[in-house]
Amino acid sequence: MPHKILLVDDSKTVRQQVAVALTQAGFSTVEAGDGQEALDQMAKNPDVKMIVCDVNMPRMSGLEFLAAMKQAGKMGNPPVVMLTTEGKNDVIDKAKALGVRGWVVKPFKADQLIAAAKKLTGA
Amino acid sequence: METEQEVTQVSAEMSAVCLDMFPRMACESGVEVPKGRVKHTSVLASLGLGAEDLRGALVMVASPEFFRATFPLAGSPTPAFDGDVLDWAGELANQTLGRLNNRFAALGCIFSLGIPTVVSGEDMQIDISDQRPHASLRGRLGDHEILIVLHIQRTNGGPLFRPKDLTVTVGEGEGILF
Numbered sequence: 001m002p003h004k005i006l007l008v009d010d011s012k013t014v015r016q017q018v019a020v021a022l023t024q025a026g027f028s029t030v031e032a033g034d035g036q037e038a039l040d041q042m043a044k045n046p047d048v049k050m051i052v053c054d055v056n057m058p059r060m061s062g063l064e065f066l067a068a069m070k071q072a073g074k075m076g077n078p079p080v081v082m083l084t085t086e087g088k089n090d091v092i093d094k095a096k097a098l099g100v101r102g103w104v105v106k107p108f109k110a111d112q113l114i115a116a117a118k119k120l121t122g123a
Numbered sequence: 124m125e126t127e128q129e130v131t132q133v134s135a136e137m138s139a140v141c142l143d144m145f146p147r148m149a150c151e152s153g154v155e156v157p158k159g160r161v162k163h164t165s166v167l168a169s170l171g172l173g174a175e176d177l178r179g180a181l182v183m184v185a186s187p188e189f190f191r192a193t194f195p196l197a198g199s200p201t202p203a204f205d206g207d208v209l210d211w212a213g214e215l216a217n218q219t220l221g222r223l224n225n226r227f228a229a230l231g232c233i234f235s236l237g238i239p240t241v242v243s244g245e246d247m248q249i250d251i252s253d254q255r256p257h258a259s260l261r262g263r264l265g266d267h268e269i270l271i272v273l274h275i276q277r278t279n280g281g282p283l284f285r286p287k288d289l290t291v292t293v294g295e296g297e298g299i300l301f
Contacts (some may be wrong), residue, residue: 010238011214013207018260056203056217084155084234085221087293088228096301104298105225106218112298
């Protein structure tokens with residue numbers, strides 16, 4: 001069974017880009033358009049091995065999603081990698097404090113994301 | 124942007140970002156922002172920015188064909204559905220302002236991004252020319268054009284770039300594991 005990765009981004013185009021790259025590398029994916037949908041997907045898919053998450057999203061942002069995961073005692077397992085246009089250290093530090101394991105600044109390089117996925121999922 | 128020098132600097136950063144994203148794009152800075160009705164079908168993507176003493180917005184206007192031509196999914200057909208074009212237009216505005224955000228942060232201008240808003244239609248009345256001061260850029264990629272306008276200013280009228288506020292950033296396309 002391929003490792004399942006949850007992709008959280010309000011842009012369908014970005015979700016498709018990441019899904020194509022990860023699927024070609026042997027992973028399977030499920031998607032969410034914001035933090036709230038991501039929480040719903042986590043409840044439906046307890047076998048998710050990693051989360052790739054945007055920061056700026058409507059309804060529930062990436063950092064709010066991380067905080068909700070942390071409050072539920074789920075941060076760290078599965079590991080979360082942020083994929084975002086945001087590259088400022090103060091935002092990265094906030095996410096690190098919430099338990100994020102990686103940070104990739106868009107536009108992403110597929111090889112880089114796949115390498116991170118393999119390392120963090122043990123695939 | 125309170126001075127001509129700041130407008131010039133912002134325009135230069137916009138050009139650099141656009142050339143990073145589309146190396147084959149011909150860019151012209153300081154173009155006149157048209158007022159009034161756009162005759163052809165257009166897509167307009169806008170994204171606000173803000174901080175405690177800073178406000179502004181980025182606006183992009185182009186034909187749907189521009190966004191179809193730049194759609195990033197390699198090997199996939201250009202988007203058949205208008206929704207995909209609008210989604211990509213919003214993401215392109217987000218990535219453009221995100222890159223400017225990281226560049227500006229390194230110059231001492233720090234802000235947060237909003238969520239993209241995208242509209243499209245025929246014969247739209249577009250009037251963004253009164254958002255002054257602004258920096259503007261017209262990009263041409265083959266037969267397709269895009270107009271990008273950035274309005275950004277301190278609400279207290281102070282200088283846009285403040286070296287004492289310099290912050291470190293992770294670069295575009297870079298990734299780190301903790």
